[in-house]
Amino acid sequence: MPRFGETLFSGSPLIKWSLTPFVLVFLLAMPFLIPDLNAIKLLILAFVELACLALLAGFWLPLPYGRWSLRLLAGLVVVVELAYFAEQVVELVRSDAPFDVMFRKGSSPLRALAGLSAIGLPCLWYAIFGRFARDEGSP
Secondary structure: OOOHHHHHOOOOHHHHHHHHHHHHHHHHHHHHHOOOOOHHHHHHHHHHHHHHHHHHHHHHOOHHHHHHHHHHHHHHHHHHHHHHHHHHHHHHHHOOOOHHHHHOOOOOHHHHHHHHHHHHHHHHHHHHHOOOOOOOOOO
């Protein structure tokens, strides 16, 4: 299993000091970079801003609070993956395309399900249990 999440959430000073300036610039600039702000875009912006704040809080708050913040971030990722999968299924049901649309290039329910299983499930595990893998001593 890849260790991306464990590396990102490890508390490494290199990661913390490397990512913080970019996340801060992104956090502060995003509201000004979205043209024609409407309700949907505002909701997405709020969601992205919350994710950035959760990542920064996870980096810089004391360990117990930082871990809860990172769990919130993982939970937000699960919500995004579920919403993407649901949107793809609804699009498939609404379209008159044949079943083979699931296997086309680009977005499809099958690709969304793959993302949900590869990214969403580990994030769900982290959001619930606070770790990406079972303990070594667990059966």
